Amino acid sequence: MHMNSAPHLLSEDRPEFERILDEALRTAHERPELSGIGERLNAVQLRTMVLSAGTFVTDRAAAEYEYYVTTREELRAHAAAGAHESALISGGALEPAGAGAGAVVAVLAPVLAGTAAVIFLLVGYILKMLKPQPAFADTMLTAGWFFGALTAAAILAAAVGLLITAVRNGATQVVAIDEADEADAPDERTQELARAREAWRHALLERGIYPFLRDALADPSVDPGAPAPRRPMGRMPTLGYDRPGFDSPDQGGSPANHPSFTSPDFTSPDFGGPEHQPD
Numbered sequence: 001m002h003m004n005s006a007p008h009l010l011s012e013d014r015p016e017f018e019r020i021l022d023e024a025l026r027t028a029h030e031r032p033e034l035s036g037i038g039e040r041l042n043a044v045q046l047r048t049m050v051l052s053a054g055t056f057v058t059d060r061a062a063a064e065y066e067y068y069v070t071t072r073e074e075l076r077a078h079a080a081a082g083a084h085e086s087a088l089i090s091g092g093a094l095e096p097a098g099a100g101a102g103a104v105v106a107v108l109a110p111v112l113a114g115t116a117a118v119i120f121l122l123v124g125y126i127l128k129m130l131k132p133q134p135a136f137a138d139t140m141l142t143a144g145w146f147f148g149a150l151t152a153a154a155i156l157a158a159a160v161g162l163l164i165t166a167v168r169n170g171a172t173q174v175v176a177i178d179e180a181d182e183a184d185a186p187d188e189r190t191q192e193l194a195r196a197r198e199a200w201r202h203a204l205l206e207r208g209i210y211p212f213l214r215d216a217l218a219d220p221s222v223d224p225g226a227p228a229p230r231r232p233m234g235r236m237p238t239l240g241y242d243r244p245g246f247d248s249p250d251q252g253g254s255p256a257n258h259p260s261f262t263s264p265d266f267t268s269p270d271f272g273g274p275e276h277q278p279d
Contacts, residue, residue: 008055008062010069017058020201021050024209031210036217046213049222057212061203068196075189106161109154113147120144 009017025043028034037043050057058065121144127137216222 009058009065013065013069017204018051020204021047021209024205024213028213033214034210034217037213041217041222046216049216050209050212053212057208058204060208060211061200064196064200064203068193068200071189071193071196075193078189103161106154106158110151110158113151113154117144117147117151120147 025037025047028037028043037046041049120140124137124140124142124144127134127140130137
């Protein structure tokens, strides 16, 4: 369960902030100035104090964090624009739906023309063998040879169409492979984002978390059992609660501006003092 720490950080970066803090506490023994962890304040108490300090720690790396967030948003915008452009290109490549009808015609035309040529030629030559020869026998042969020529032309056109389609698909695949390789290769924006993230982590550790831990360990007035308020006072936030001071007006301090109350005088109706005896 994550604490509501570092309120100025974006929600997606708060878990990262806590991971950086946990890593700093885990490797604190490697830094001589933090060797006192566990003597008066343990790692759990220090972690709670850092998270409770709010922006007191994270503000030390505010400039690096702002640049990191800006770089990340620019990279996301660039990736979204690239995805939109790729979708438009793919849609444009699939747009000509007539290519499907053309393929059907290219396949059916030679078959139909060839069938017609065979029928007309067969009927024409049969009629030629009849005695007497019918007058339309030559017409059937002429139609047969016409459909034969049409079949040859359709076959040639289909072959050319298949060749063009194969070349086009090959070029499209090459372009797709090149685009995929370009997308997989880290570009300058990705590298810049990695550098910005590392700069933020370094600044957060060296100027925020480590100084806070060092000052907390060195301050003997820090109460490990008291909660830490969020507003910083000086270099370190006030950790714990101070006992309020009550000063007497006779000690040189100015009297407090608050209403005063005096005790009322209650006397018995049967007794008014020695000079007032009851009747």
